[in-house]
Amino acid sequence: MRSELAGQEKNRIEIKVEFEASEFEAELKKVYDNISRRANIPGFRKGHVPRRTIEMRFGRNAIHDEAIENLLNENISEIMKDYGIEPLFAPRLKSKGPVTEGQPVSVNLLIEARPEIKLPEFEDIEVERLISVVDDTMVNDMIERLRSSQAKVEAAEHDAIIQDDSLVTVEFSIVDIDAEGEEISRSKKPEMATVNMQDLPSVEFREPLIGKKVGDSADVTIKGQKPDSTYEAETEGDTADVTMTQANDDSSDSTHISKRYEMKIVEIGKKILPELTPEFFKQSLGYDCDTEENFRDATAQRILERLQDSAEADAEARALNTAAEMSGLEVPGSLVFQEMERIKAFDEKDAKGRYNLEFKELLRLRGIEYEDYEKQIMGQAWLTVRNTLVIEEIVRKFEIEVEPSELDEWIKENAGKNGLDAELMKKAYFKDKDSVNMLVDRVLTDKAIKFLMDNVKIRDVSELTQRVAKEESAETEETEKTEEAEE
16 A cells, blocks of 8 residues: 545645555455355355355445445554544545556545644733622622522412512413414423512513412513513403513524413412521531521632632633634634534424424524524534634643543532532443543543643733633634535
């Protein structure tokens, strides 16, 4: 076998591979012998089927292709090593020359190589990190939320009406309605929910429920229309019909699908908030706490830790975004296309499961052109691919590895942060090879970002001035690359 570079355009490489006649004939004989042993052809014993019969049954071209594919599979690693190529995907057969008995056989491979990424000096990157501050108002709000979550419900009198501080249990069905007011779908069976009147999003949204009794109905419709920052409420008889139109812009997030919640009042109660006692403190914190002062300090510390986690995550996004911008990376359109296909598959499955509609029909009902949707997810896909490639390069360049013990540590830490059972989380990740690989990738990603943050300059500020790392729309060049990949 010999090979030569036939052409290159950025990270797209074409290599001509030629196999000697003897190499090809030897592999071809293996293919014929294998088929002869496997094929069940009437009139012939297995292993004794003539070539001519095999060619008539399976086709000479198909047999030649199998021999060529086998030779490529045997030699592809050596070819990649010779040219120092790390392919993004399996090389694709672009063309093959004629197959003539006693003559060499040549093929042209098209390879998309991993793009070159020149990571910047991390010491040259400076990112802002918001200083986290906790005040009394934040602590008071958190304590009230904790009291509300542990409140006991006292049943109201039989003829009681819903008030601002009532706790209301409703039976409800959800109906999806299109822009013309036609019903699209309805939940299969009614559901039950208990809502705190004070937690509902707006006074206008609460008004139709105020004054209702057990057994009354209240229909609340949330309309998704294009820009209107007002809220409209209409009430007729025993059925309250509220239309809430949310303000938005002309982006593809706007929707023409409305949701109507058809509710029946099942029970009216009132929350009895717990007193600030050591029992309440222990229930909230998970450990003994004797005084209100210590409880407030512990609550403030928990709020501070959450704010710090959020500020750190934001700073990490800024650092990664800056490193990616400085790397000179040209994002491969084929990877963007692949990520777009993944997003589309998820959205199509969601549309089918949630609305029982084809995704394009759902977009039509929302007043969104499919081309606009593709532009939106192209930016999302482009950013995901770019940052993933940069993280992978950090892992490769600085030889970041994951020890088995670090997997357990990661699970324990993240289970604790999210209030999950570490053992159950571990079982979920170790249930199969794919899940384990996903866990390793997450730990590697976290280690790569930590390495980045340990080396960039961090400036703690009380107010952010740098632009926030956000999803970028794909540039014209990236769009063209994606279209080429799709073709």
